[in-house]
Amino acid sequence: YPGIPELFDKLKQFIEEVHLNSSQKVILMGHSMGTHVVRFLLTNRTTKEWVQEHIDGIELLAPAFYGCFVSFSMTVYGKFGAIPINPIAAKSARQMPSLHVLWDNYVVFDGHQVFQNVPGREDGIKPNEVKDYLVSQNRFDKEAQEIFKYVEPSLQEAPIEPPVRSYLLYNSGISTPVAMDASANYSFINISGDAICHSGGPEYVCKHWNNVECFDWKKDDWLYSHSQMMYREGTFEKIYKFIGNDDSNDSNDSYDYKWIII
Numbered sequence: 001y002p003g004i005p006e007l008f009d010k011l012k013q014f015i016e017e018v019h020l021n022s023s024q025k026v027i028l029m030g031h032s033m034g035t036h037v038v039r040f041l042l043t044n045r046t047t048k049e050w051v052q053e054h055i056d057g058i059e060l061l062a063p064a065f066y067g068c069f070v071s072f073s074m075t076v077y078g079k080f081g082a083i084p085i086n087p088i089a090a091k092s093a094r095q096m097p098s099l100h101v102l103w104d105n106y107v108v109f110d111g112h113q114v115f116q117n118v119p120g121r122e123d124g125i126k127p128n129e130v131k132d133y134l135v136s137q138n139r140f141d142k143e144a145q146e147i148f149k150y151v152e153p154s155l156q157e158a159p160i161e162p163p164v165r166s167y168l169l170y171n172s173g174i175s176t177p178v179a180m181d182a183s184a185n186y187s188f189i190n191i192s193g194d195a196i197c198h199s200g201g202p203e204y205v206c207k208h209w210n211n212v213e214c215f216d217w218k219k220d221d222w223l224y225s226h227s228q229m230m231y232r233e234g235t236f237e238k239i240y241k242f243i244g245n246d247d248s249n250d251s252n253d254s255y256d257y258k259w260i261i262i
Helices: 004-022 033-044 048-054 069-077 087-094 127-136 142-156 200-208 233-243
Strands: 026-031 055-061 165-170 177-181 187-190 212-216 259-261
Touching: 004 026, 004 033, 004 048, 026 033, 026 233, 033 055, 048 055, 055 233, 069 087, 069 177, 127 142, 165 200, 165 233, 200 212
Parallel strands: 026 055, 026 259, 055 165, 165 212
Antiparallel strands: 177 187
16 A cells, blocks of 8 residues: 555556547556556546546456455465465565455445354354454454554445446356355355455446446356456457447457557
8 A cells, every 4th residue: 555646646647648649538447456456546546527537437357346355365374375374474464455455345245254153253253343353363463453454444435336337347157265164274165256256246336336337257167267267258359349349340440449558
């Protein structure tokens, strides 16, 4: 989170320059963590008028913007990526804002049991209770708690529909972690998603937003997992169709390509 104001000021300036020089509004596209960038820009760093003036639409691919459980688990386990578990890696993972923002959103997953089979807690641990629970389990030190204060408002924020059209591409067909069993060394409890991010976030948005088009692959196939789905021919077809360039009556050389900023 340190450095975010400068990052978004530069991004806004770039979008304005592209719009001015091309005389065309832009499409903002984000994948995974990139969907957080799009979300934060449109809901926290701009106004409705600015968005409508410069942005044609947004594409959110394999969204992680309201929770991505496999990444969240790194905080619990004290592990980051393929780095072997060790005290330094554990401390870093638990103090990493880019992992904190991937915890379950308090509104989207209201009532969901992030930790189940917790002694003395028949109702489990809900998203807004996760931080205190990790502290009680000595998995979230004082520095991590101080850093988390900057991120928690993002988790408390109800999904805000942008004032432009949206497209969501995701997969609910793969068995994906959505919770942990506290009685079994925090083993995963799986339901649906793309093997990395559960499908609850995009499903909530698709249900509650109005000017949104959604596509769920619904494929139990690793080729349509979190990152691999980006390489499918059908993905590119859907991206360009949303942009407005997929007209079977026109030849490719007649396309009027909008700017896409990733």
